[in-house]
């Protein structure tokens with residue numbers, strides 16, 4: 001009894017997923033096709049009770065629970081608190097509850113509201129920063145600018161959440177490659193999340209961005225340009241004890257480390273790939 005498609009971050013592969021809402025209330029990002037076929041809606045309390053009963057019928061239980069779909073924090077704070085209470089009561093073994101969180105939702109909540117949600121048990125938030133460049137954020141219809149993105153991330157940290165931020169390599173295309181790299185490093189450094197993931201842009205045929213590519217408004221970066229962009233981004237990143245991963249199926253090169261501690265080693269490895277005549281990037285593309 002899930003409404004498909006259903007998404008969760010790679011690190012929630014073993015988590016029990018409770019689908020609290022359907023879709024994404026923003027649903028306007030040009031590159032994103034995740035919830036385009038879904039009209040955003042909140043589940044009623046009765047629907048949620050039935051959904052949980054259905055999950056329990058299969059005796060699924062988990063120490064980790066992920067609340068789907070795209071942005072549970074767009075719900076009113078009372079509703080989020082009620083859902084967290086219900087989750088802890090029905091799944092008493094749970095040790096970690098997480099969800100995606102849009103920057104707009106974090107900005108709309110007060111510091112006190114966010115703290116109460118954190119204290120009620122929501123521990124880890126995944127926020128798609130996508131880019132730190134105002135131009136890229138605006139072109140992609142993310143709905144916030146650089147300053148607002150920083151504010152949203154810092155607000156989550158201040159309220160005590162563990163925060164995982166994602167940047168999409170290649171989102172500046174060839175025209176804004178350097179700006180995307182430098183400004184993204186600036187935003188991630190200002191937030192200093194607990195986890196930082198670097199994914200690579202994979203364009204879905206049905207997305208708005210695919211039309212832009214056809215019309216010559218956006219030019220996809222090549223694998224070597226993506227590596228150059230990654231190098232510039234890492235060079236400009238100033239982080240403290242941040243777990244870094246670029247091990248998604250979309251990445252050309254798998255990377256993992258702790259920033260800034262492993263920055264030089266990661267950079268040396270990237271430069272070695274870039275300068276090697278034998279470099280064959282791992283690719284996963286849809287276009």
Ligand code: SF4
Pocket residue numbers: 024025026027028029032033034035070102128142
């Ligand atoms: S990237 Fe996130 S905020 Fe944007 S449409 Fe997709 S799910 Fe919604």
